[in-house]
Amino acid sequence: MTTTLVTTIARRGSSGGLGRRLLRHPLGAPSLAVLAVIVIIAILSPWLAPMDPTATDVAKVFGGPDAEHVLGTDSAGRDVLSRLIVATAYSLAGGLLVALVAIVIGVTSGLIAGYFGGWMDAVSSWITALTMSLPGMVVLLAARAALGPSMWLSMAIFGAIISPTYYRVVYNSVRAVRSELFIDAARASGLTTTAIIGRHVLTAVRAPIVLLTAGMIAGGIGMMAALDFLGLGSASTPTWGQMLSEGFYQLTRAPLLVLWPALALGITMIALVLLGTAVRDELEGSASTRPRERSSWSAERSPEPAIVHAEPAATEPVLEIEHLAVAYPAGAGWTTVVHDADLTVRRGEVHGLIGESGSGKSQTAFAVLGLLAAGGRVVSGSIRFDGRELTSLDARAMNALRGSRIAYVPQEPMSNLDPAFTVGDQFTDPLRVVHGMSKQAAKEKALELFETVGIPDPERTFRAYPHQLSGGMAQRVLIAAAVSTEPELLIADEPTTALDVTVQAEVLDLLRDLRERVGMSVLIVTHSFGVVADICDHVSVMRSGAIVEQGPCRDVFATPQHEYTRKLFASVPQGEPRGALTEGGRP
Amino acid sequence: MRNFLVRRILSGIVMLATLAVVGYALLRLGTSDIAQKIAGQSAGPAQVALVEEKLGLDRPMLVQFGDWFGALLTGDLGRSWFSGQLVSDTVLSRMSVTVTLAIGSVLLTAVFGVLLGALAATRRGWIDRAVQVLAVIGQAVPGFLLAVALVLVFAVQLDWFPATGYERFADSPVGWLRSVTLPIVALALGSLGGVAQQVRGSMLDVLGRDHVRTLRSRGLPEHRVVYRYVLRNAAGPALSVLGLQFVIILSAAVVVEQVFSIPGLGPVALTSTTQGDVPLVMGIVLVTGAMVIVVNLVVDVLQGVINPKVRLS
Numbered sequence: 001m002t003t004t005l006v007t008t009i010a011r012r013g014s015s016g017g018l019g020r021r022l023l024r025h026p027l028g029a030p031s032l033a034v035l036a037v038i039v040i041i042a043i044l045s046p047w048l049a050p051m052d053p054t055a056t057d058v059a060k061v062f063g064g065p066d067a068e069h070v071l072g073t074d075s076a077g078r079d080v081l082s083r084l085i086v087a088t089a090y091s092l093a094g095g096l097l098v099a100l101v102a103i104v105i106g107v108t109s110g111l112i113a114g115y116f117g118g119w120m121d122a123v124s125s126w127i128t129a130l131t132m133s134l135p136g137m138v139v140l141l142a143a144r145a146a147l148g149p150s151m152w153l154s155m156a157i158f159g160a161i162i163s164p165t166y167y168r169v170v171y172n173s174v175r176a177v178r179s180e181l182f183i184d185a186a187r188a189s190g191l192t193t194t195a196i197i198g199r200h201v202l203t204a205v206r207a208p209i210v211l212l213t214a215g216m217i218a219g220g221i222g223m224m225a226a227l228d229f230l231g232l233g234s235a236s237t238p239t240w241g242q243m244l245s246e247g248f249y250q251l252t253r254a255p256l257l258v259l260w261p262a263l264a265l266g267i268t269m270i271a272l273v274l275l276g277t278a279v280r281d282e283l284e285g286s287a288s289t290r291p292r293e294r295s296s297w298s299a300e301r302s303p304e305p306a307i308v309h310a311e312p313a314a315t316e317p318v319l320e321i322e323h324l325a326v327a328y329p330a331g332a333g334w335t336t337v338v339h340d341a342d343l344t345v346r347r348g349e350v351h352g353l354i355g356e357s358g359s360g361k362s363q364t365a366f367a368v369l370g371l372l373a374a375g376g377r378v379v380s381g382s383i384r385f386d387g388r389e390l391t392s393l394d395a396r397a398m399n400a401l402r403g404s405r406i407a408y409v410p411q412e413p414m415s416n417l418d419p420a421f422t423v424g425d426q427f428t429d430p431l432r433v434v435h436g437m438s439k440q441a442a443k444e445k446a447l448e449l450f451e452t453v454g455i456p457d458p459e460r461t462f463r464a465y466p467h468q469l470s471g472g473m474a475q476r477v478l479i480a481a482a483v484s485t486e487p488e489l490l491i492a493d494e495p496t497t498a499l500d501v502t503v504q505a506e507v508l509d510l511l512r513d514l515r516e517r518v519g520m521s522v523l524i525v526t527h528s529f530g531v532v533a534d535i536c537d538h539v540s541v542m543r544s545g546a547i548v549e550q551g552p553c554r555d556v557f558a559t560p561q562h563e564y565t566r567k568l569f570a571s572v573p574q575g576e577p578r579g580a581l582t583e584g585g586r587p
Numbered sequence: 588m589r590n591f592l593v594r595r596i597l598s599g600i601v602m603l604a605t606l607a608v609v610g611y612a613l614l615r616l617g618t619s620d621i622a623q624k625i626a627g628q629s630a631g632p633a634q635v636a637l638v639e640e641k642l643g644l645d646r647p648m649l650v651q652f653g654d655w656f657g658a659l660l661t662g663d664l665g666r667s668w669f670s671g672q673l674v675s676d677t678v679l680s681r682m683s684v685t686v687t688l689a690i691g692s693v694l695l696t697a698v699f700g701v702l703l704g705a706l707a708a709t710r711r712g713w714i715d716r717a718v719q720v721l722a723v724i725g726q727a728v729p730g731f732l733l734a735v736a737l738v739l740v741f742a743v744q745l746d747w748f749p750a751t752g753y754e755r756f757a758d759s760p761v762g763w764l765r766s767v768t769l770p771i772v773a774l775a776l777g778s779l780g781g782v783a784q785q786v787r788g789s790m791l792d793v794l795g796r797d798h799v800r801t802l803r804s805r806g807l808p809e810h811r812v813v814y815r816y817v818l819r820n821a822a823g824p825a826l827s828v829l830g831l832q833f834v835i836i837l838s839a840a841v842v843v844e845q846v847f848s849i850p851g852l853g854p855v856a857l858t859s860t861t862q863g864d865v866p867l868v869m870g871i872v873l874v875t876g877a878m879v880i881v882v883n884l885v886v887d888v889l890q891g892v893i894n895p896k897v898r899l900s
Contacts, residue, residue, distance in 0.1 A: 133602055133879050134872065135838035138856060142610060142872050145860035146617035215726070222729040226842045229731055230857060248735055248846070251743060251750075258735060266728055273727035371800050395809070403806025410804075415797040420819045420894060429815075430805040465895040481805060 098220025101159025106166025114174025214276035309551025355542035413474035704786025722780030730839035
């Protein structure tokens with residue numbers, strides 16, 4: 001029985017290339033090596049044990065290690081090493097029995113319930129809930145009382161108790177495969193039901209089953225040791241649990257007696273669990289390929305300079321971006337998402353940053369806010385807000401600007417409100433914590449702003465949870481939150497994209513209105529010339545992380561010079577009024 | 588939410604009833620010569636017959652079951668065949684000890700699991716690795732082995748805590764605390780890593796969500812973003828794991844109680860199942876089953892408190 005472990009792992013490994021990858025994993029090779037040694041010890045235990053593990057020697061009770069008894073003797077003068085070796089085979093066999101029973105029951109029932117669905121699944125989940133409603137140990141003890149004291153029977157029952165783990169994996173996989181169209185295709189091409197299950201489902205669940213099995217064997221070995229520790233095993237065969245129990249009660253007379261079985265059990269189980277971890281890492285591809293040192297960033301290419309439509313400088317700049325480059329770590333190097341971007345937003349101006357998705361326009365916006373996703377970094381260039389360099393600002397100073405003088409309106413309203421808090425709570429929290437308003441004052445401010453942004457029932461919205469709002473209402477809440485501190489610069493990341501066409505125009509009207517009322521500058525990220533035409537004074541066209549053309553809207557619209565800008569125009573139906581164009585560039 | 592609770596309570600009752608029927612049938616059919624065991628090996632046929640008559644074991648199985656089940660419906664768990672004591676007395680007094688251990692270790696696990704998980708998610712680095720090591724240890728090393736190790740170090744070597752034994756809280760609060768510390772720590776160590784890893788995983792997931800970025804865009808300090816908003820959103824999965832851990836800890840408690848010679852449910856479960864004391868075994872099964880159902884119910888209610896979508900639907 002012990003050989004199955006090795007052959008199983010070897011066969012599965014060679015078929016999927018998992019084995020080779022496992023050996024390269026930092027935990028894979030050592031844990032496999034330890035397990036191989038344990039398996040070999042278990043198989044060869046009858047020949048490896050230097051003495052009869054049950055032979056007592058009254059003259060040598062609690063004997064220390066010597067030439068004859070390498071690890072000493074126990075309370076009955078039996079050889080500890082021989083008992084440990086023989087117990088290895090017993091423990092592994094118990095663990096494998098648990099895994100085997102669990103696999104047979106779990107996989108079979110998962111296949112049947114998943115494929116035929118309906119009441120089969122109802123029955124299965126009910127039985128699962130029933131076994132899960134009792135602690136495993138209590139079930140085992142009760143089963144032992146009902147069915148008899150055999151340890152193997154107990155292990156088989158334990159396997160049955162934990163079989164739902166396999167059942168879940170197989171069941172979910174079968175349901176997923178069933179809902180795929182290719183099942184119909186396979187059936188149309190004349191394959192039988194069994195063949196379909198065999199081909200698609202068993203390949204899909206093979207890897208997770210390998211992963212679970214390492215844990216199952218460990219769990220089985222642990223449970224068996226626990227039962228033996230409790231004195232529920234047979235007294236005739238030596239077991240780790242039994243040796244532990246004896247050693248524990250002789251702790252003061254012979255402290256080493258408890259150590260050897262504890263080590264044997266601990267090492268075996270840790271090796272199994274680490275193997276499971278390694279398998280999971282390989283399956284998820286999350287193995288730590290993180291290099292010790294990442295190369296420093298260097299510009300991959302210098303983009304052609306942007307075409308700039310000249311204009312007389314009207315007002316002072318609020319935001320000046322110069323030679324900005326943003327990069328994310330990738331492998332041992334970097335992926336640059338913004339190259340050498342220059343952009344200036346002047347006071348009171350609405351500046352449109354337009355481009356296809358993935359062109360780096362949102363990344364530029366997040367760089368200004370200091371809210372790049374994990375790992376992202378401004379690797380070169382400068383961002384100045386009101387003359388102050390932002391890229392070298394510490395977190396505290398940046399936090400003082402963000403949400404006070406620089407505000408942000410996100411793209412997707414529903415995912416940008418915290419679902420666990422009421423709208424009013426998350427709206428007023430920054431006003432109270434950051435701006436020191438009283439609870440009452442913050443609430444009044446919120447209600448007033450809700451009114452301003454056109455929310456029909458401010459009081460109700462204040463008390464509502466985000467999932468109770470429509471997308472348009474949620475976006476109004478977010479806009480109200482952004483302007484609540486009367487910022488000088490508002491960064492809006494596709495503020496209308498996720499909204500219905502009718503709501504889009506209203507939100508743009510609202511932004512235009514607020515801009516005049518608050519007197520703020522707006523940097524609006526969009527993929528739609530409709531939005532630009534509607535609201536922007538200036539526009540910058542971005543492609544693959546670089547700005548290709550910029551200038552006053554009327555100039556760029558009248559005489560687009562870069563071929564990419566012309567192409568963007570060409571993709572928009574001509575002569576359309578504002579708003580209606582906004583669906584155009586949606587990916 | 589109320590309909591949901593009523594449904595859950597009803598399904599819990601059905602489950603307990605099934606447990607009672609199936610459990611009793613299996614146990615009763617599985618025990619043979621029980622009267623001889625009760626009367627003792629040296630007892631003659633006359634004495635055995637007397638025991639059978641006294642306990643009603645000579646009646647048809649169905650009648651015995653009907654009797655027991657009828658009493659159960661009135662809340663009467665019967666008397667132990669061996670000691671003659673009321674099952675409810677034995678189980679409830681022992682259970683209070685076991686539940687103390689379980690609640691203590693679940694609380695310990697919750698506090699340190701959330702703390703470690705949150706630190707691992709936000710600081711990464713060595714805390715992150717420590718949590719992973721803890722999780723492996725918790726998963727790989729059985730609770731009783733941890734208990735043995737704790738006894739070796741803190742009771743035998745350092746002599747800070749008693750190695751075995753249990754003092755009642757009423758007798759000596761300090762003695763009680765000293766006697767439950769090591770068992771509770773042993774039980775908690777097994778679950779701590781797993782819970783911390785769950786908290787870490789769901790916090791990392793939440794940290795990457797849009798609404799967290801939007802909260803940051805409003806200038807909220809990082810600690811408030813993490814400990815008010817992210818933690819609340821990550822609490823649901825963590826709570827589910829804690830509920831599961833409660834059941835696992837009850838299992839482990841049986842063995843850990845043995846290690847520390849604590850008079851909880853574990854020793855009674857051991858002797859009653861070895862003897863075949865059907866009323867007592869069934870009492871233990873039903874009471875633990877009810878306890879698990881209640882814990883699951885509490886977890887569901889708390890999920891509703893945390894997640895407004897669950898509560899309001």
